[in-house]
Amino acid sequence: MSTNTKDLRNVVLLGHSGSGKTTFIETMLYEGGAIKRRGTVEQHNTVSDNTDLEHERENTIFSHQMFVNWKKNKINILDTPGFDDFVGEVIANLKVADTALIMVNAAAGVEVGTELVWEYVEDYKTPSIFVINQMDHQKADYDAALEQLKNRFGSKVIPIQYPLNSGESFNQIVDALRMVMYEFPATGGKPEKKPIPESEMARANEMHNALVEMAAENEEGLMEKYFEEGNLSEEELAQGLMIGLAKHDFFPVFVASGAKDMGSGRIMGFIDDIAPSPADRFGSKLENGEVLTCNAADKTTIFIYKTQSEPQVGVVSYFKVFSGEIKPGDELINANNGELERISQIFVAEGKERTAVDKLVAGDLGVTVKLKSGHSNNTLNTKGVDRKIEPMKFPESRLRKAVFVENTAETEKLFAALNKLKEEDPTLKVEIDHDTHEAILGGQGQLHLDLVKYRLEKDFGVKMEMKNPKISYRETITGKAEADYRHKKQSGGAGQFGEIHMRVENYYEGMPEPEGVNIRNKEFEDLPWGGKFAFYWCIVGGAIDSRYIGAIKKGIMQQLKEGPLTGSHCQNIRVSVYDGKMHSVDSNDISFQLAASGAFKEAFHNAHPQLLEPMYHVEILAPDECTGDVMGDLQTRRAMISGMDSEGHYQKIMAEVPLAEMNDYGSTLRSLTGGRAKFSMKFSDYQLVPANVQQDLVKKHAAEKVEA
Template sequence: MTAHTQDLRNVVLLGHSDSGKTTLIETMLYEGGAIKRRGTVENRNMVGDFTDIEHEKKKTIFSHQMFVNWRNNKINMIDTPGFDDFVGEVIASLKVADTALIVLNAASGVEVGTELVWEYVEQYRTPAIFVINQMDHPKADFEITLSQAKERFGSKVIPVQYPLNSGEKFNQIIDALRMVMYEFPAEGGKPEKISIPESEMEKANAMHNALVEIAAENEEGLMEKYFEEGNLSEEELAKGLTIALAHQQFFPVFAASGLKDMGSGRIMGFIDDIAPSPLDRPKRKMQDGTELACDATEKTTIFIYKTTSEPQVGQLFYFKVLSGTLKPGDELVNAENGETERISQLFIAEGKERISVPQLEAGDLGVTVKLKSAHTNNTLNTKGTDRKARLIEFPESRVRKAVFAESTSETEKLFAALNKIREEDPTLKVEIDHDTHEAVLGGQGQLHLELVQQRLEKEFGVKMQMKNPKVSYRETITGKADADYRHKKQSGGAGQFGEIYLKIENYYEGMEEPSGMNIRQKTIEELPWGGTLAFYWCIVGGAIDSRYIGAIKKGIMSQMKNGPLTGSPCQNIRVCVYDGKMHSVDSNDISFQLAAAGAFREAFQQAKPELLEPVYHLEILCPDEATGEVMGDLQTRRAIISGMDSEGSYQKIMAEVPLAELDDYGSTLRSICGGKAKFTMKFSDYQLVPANIRQELVKKYATEKAEV
C-alpha cells in the first residue's frame, strides 16, 4: 500500500464523456486484485463515481483517486469527468499525475472533450498513452480513430497494438511490442498468447521496427543488437521507451474493451514497465523559478490539489508529496499563510474508502483530514523550508447567473453554503457586481451551475434561484461641451453658494493638452470600475480657492459613478475646471460638490454621450459539419467573426460578442453540436452600443427612475 518513489506510477484517466474511463479503471482495479468483482454504472457499485449525484446522473462529475498494486509497483489512478463543465477536476488531477491515459471511444473517434484535455496535457508536458476503448462496440473502428489521433495529436502517436477484429466479435489483439497475439475468451479476462498470423506479420514487424527506432534513439547500442540478433525483448526496449515516453517523444496507442475486460491487463503491464515514475520526470518548477527534485531523503513538501467534505468527517485534503517522506504527526507550515498544520492522520484513497498508512514517500498521492487553514493550491513544508509550488490555473467562467435565495431569511445560509462548495470547486466564482449590486455565480457551463443548485438543496437544504444577470454597461462621451452651474441656497443664516465653469471631452492616452487653458494642476486617475478620469485645474486669479479642488472632484466622481444615461459608471473623460465664483461666507465643500455635479451632468448630455457594453472574445471548437449553424447563431448575437482555423476534424471560430447576447450560449452550442463542441470566453473590451439598443436602455432607465 505504500511504495518507494521509483516504484510509483501516477496515472490520470482523461477523455470525452462516454469514452468508458470509469469502466476501464474498474476493470484495471479488478485485474490488479484491488477488488473481487467489478461494479457497474447501472448497479451504482463502482469504486469510482460513488457520490449520490454521480449515481443519479450516471456520469463522472468529480475526480476520484484510486490505486492498485501491480507486480512490484503501486499504480495510483485518478478518474476524471468527461464533461467540459467540470474541467477544473481534470486540470487539478493533471497537475499531480506523471502519465495521462487518454481514453478514446472506438465508435466516436477523437471527440471535442479529448481536444480540450490535450491542451492541458501539452501545457503540463505530461507523458500520454492512448487507449482506443470500446472495441466491442458494433461501430468500432480502430483505424479511423487512430488516423484521427495522428491527425490531431501528431506523428508521435504510435500504435503498440491493433485489433485483428472489432465490433461484437472483438477478441484478438496483435501486440507489436511483444510480437504476440492475445486471444480472449468470450467473457473476457486472461487471454491466451498465440503466434501472430502469417498474414499480419508484415504489418506487425513494421510497427515493431518503429518502436525499436524510438527506443534506440534513447538507448545506446540497442539498434546494433537488434540488427545482430533480429529481436529484442520488451525488457531491453523498456529503458529507451521509458525515456521517450517521459519526454513526450512518443504517445503509444493500445486497443481495449473495458466493459468486456479485454486488453486492460496489458495496458497495466505497460504502465508498470514503461510509464515514468516520479523520478523519471523533470524537476518541478516552483513559483520562484527554482526547481525541486522528487527526492524522499529531502525535507518534506506537499501540494494540495483538491479538497472535498464529508458529513461526520469534515474536509478531506488530497495531496501529492513533492519531496521528503510524510508521516502522521508531522508538522508542516503552509507557505501561503504561515499557519502550522499537524498531519494527524495519513491515508491513501480507494474511491470513497480511505486506508491508513504509516508514511508516504516523495511522488505518492495521499489524503488527510482536519487541517485548520489549508486550501486547494496550498504548499505545505517542513518548518524552516520556504517552497511554494506553481499554482493550478483554473479557467475563467463561461457562464454567469445572478443568484438569490427564495426568501430573505435564507440569504445568509445560501452564501455560506456556496462558499463551502466553492472551497471544493475553484472554477466556481461567487461575487457581488458593484455596478448592478447583484450576487453573480460564475461557472463552466449550465450543467455546472445546475449541479451546484442541486447540491445546495440536497446537501445544505437551501434553494437557490437563478436568472440572467444585468449587464454592467459604461457611459462615455464622443464630443466636447462647456457648461456652467450655480448652486445657491439660502434658508436663514449661512447659505450655500458655488459656481463652476467646466469643459469636458473624451479622454485617451497620448492626447494633446487642452488649448487655451492655464493648467495649474492635473491628475490622471484610474477609476475603480475601469477607465480614466483626467482632471485639470485651470483656475487663475483666485476665482475659486484651491481648497475646494477635492470637493469639486468628489462632485464630478459622484456623477461619473452613476451616469446620466442609464445610471452606469462613466469612463475616459477629461474635465477642465476653468472658471467660477465663490462667496466669502456661503461657499463651502458641499456647495462646490453640488455645483460640480450639476455642471458635469449638463455638459455630459451635450457632449454626444454614448453607452458602452462589455464585449467578450470567444473561441469555439465545433465539428466541421456544424460550422454553418454555429456561425449563423453567432450572427444573431451581434457577433463579429475575427478568424477561423481548423484543428483536426474540428473548426475553431474566433469572435467578438457582446456579453448581453451570451445568455445561455453554452446550452445553445451544446444543442447545435450534440454536445461535441466547446468554447472559452474572455473579456475583451468595452464597445459602443448600437443606437437603437442604446435608446431602449436609456428609455427603460428613465421609466424605472420615474417609478422609484
C-alpha cells in the first residue's frame, strides 16, 4: 500500500441514479484485484451499496469509501447517491476528492442527476472525467450522449474514445489517445489490442489531433513545440493532458460497459497516469483565506467529512489527511471546539469492511472511531497548529414538515434520534418553531424525509408522524383607531377598576409624532419575533398614576403576543395612552392590565387589521421546454414572478411565493418536469395577505377556539 502522496488518487463517482456507478465500482475493484468476484446490485452483494435499505431499494442512498491498488498507485474510490434528495453526500465527498468520474447512461444521455451535481463540481473545480457507460444497452447512443455533453458542458469536453459497435454486441472501443482499438472477449476483462480499421482512421486522427491541440494549449513549451513540429511525443501529450485536467480545463470522455467489464481497465489506467494526485491540486482553502498545500512533510491537519452512527461501534468518522501524517495514538486538537482528541485507531475502508493501518499520509482517506467531540466539518490539528479547513456549505431545506409522536412520552426519544441523524446528515434540519411551537424537520425532498422516518422506526424504534407545518403569520394594522375601555369588577371587599383611552396606529420609521396629545414619555421596542412596538405615555393631570405604566404595557404585550385576528404575533404598531380613570381603592395592576388588553383589542379591530404572511424568494432551474408549465403552476400559488434568466441550458425563474403555498412543491416540480428541474428557497419578508385568504384564516381560527 502506497505511503507517498504523489501515488494517491482520490476519485468520486457521480451521476444520475441508474447510470451504473455501483456496478462500475465493482468492476474497478475486480480489475484491480481487490475482490475475487464481482457482485451485482440485484444480488445485493456489492462492496458499495451494502446496507439493508440500499438492498431493499436497489439504489445508492449513502456514500461509501473503498480503495484499490493499481500499478504503483492507490486509488481511493467514493460512491455517491444519484438522487438530488441526498445531495449532502455528494457535497461531502467532492470536498475530499481530487477527480470526479461522472457516469452518463448511454441510452438516456445527460440526465438531471448529472446536471444537478455539476454546480458543486464547478464550485470545487474538481478535475472531471466523463464515462458514457452501459454501451451494451440495446438503445445506447454514443453520438447523442456526446453531443449532449458538449452542449451542456462546453468545448472543454473532448472525447478520447468511441465505440465501434454500440448495443448488445458492444465489444470494440477505438482509443484516439493511444491510437489503438481494444477488442474484448464475450466475458469482458482484458482486451486484445488491434490496429484501428482503415475505415476509422480519419475519425481517430481528427480526435487525436484535438487532444494534441488541447494538451499544447496548457503549457507554453508544448505549444511552441507543437507549432514547430506539428505533433507531441506520448510523454509530452500526457503532460499537457495532466495539466489541463488538473486546471479543470479539459473533460475527457471515455466509453464502457461496467456490467460486461469492458473499458474500466483503460479508464483506471488513465486515472493512474493522468489524474492529479492530492499534491498536484492547487491546495485547500482555509477559513482565513489562506491555502494549505497537501504535503506529508508538513504538520498534521485532518478534516472530518462524514460521520455515521453504528450500533455496535458508536460514532464512525471518515476523514481526509490534508497535511502531515496520522498514526494511532496521535493527539490532535479540534479547531472547531478546542477539544483534545486521541486517535486510538485508524482504518482504511472497503465498503463496510475496515482494515486497521499504522499510518496514513497527506492526501489519503481514512476512518476512525469513538472521537469524543469530532463532528462533520471539523478540522483536527497537531498541537500548536492553528488551521481550519473551509467548511462545506450545504443547501437550505426545500421541504419542511411538522413532526410528532402520538405517544408524547416518546418525544425525548424522538429528538435524541433526530439529533443523531442530523449529525450524520448536515442537510437535515431540526428546530422548534417559536411561533407555532411545532417541531420542524427540514430536508431536501420527500424521499429524504421518508428515509429519516424509515430509519427512526427501524434503527431507533420511534414511530414518527409528519404533517404540513403551521404558518407563522403576523398581524398588524393599516389604519388608526381609538378606544375607551373600562374594567370594573365588584365581588365584595376590594374590587377592580381601571379605565383607559387609547389610540393605535400602524408604525413605521420616520412617521410624525401623534397629534392632539401631550407626550410625556415614549419607548421603542424591537419585538423578539420581528417588527417594532412604540409606546407613548400621554397622561396629564394624574388621570392615571404613572406607577401603572408597567401593568398597561403588560396588557398590551399580551395582545401583541397573541393577536386578535388569528392568535399570531403583532408587529409595527404604535400605541398612545392619552386618558383614563383610576380609583383610589379599587385600582391595581391587574385592573389596568386587563383594561389595556381590552382597549387594544377593540382599537385593533377598528384600525383596518391586516394579516401578514412569510414570503420566500424561490429560484427554479428548469429546461426551457418546461418553463411554461412551471410558471403556470407558480401562478396558482399566488407567486409574483420577479425575473427570468438563462443559466447554461436552463431557464432560471425567480419568484416571491407565500410559504403557505409551498407545501409539497418539490413533488409537483418533479412531476411537471420529469425530474429535470430543481429549486431553492430563502425567507424574504412578510407581506399583506389577500382579503379572501385573510377572511378564511380568521374564520378557521375562530372555529378552532370554539372547539378548544
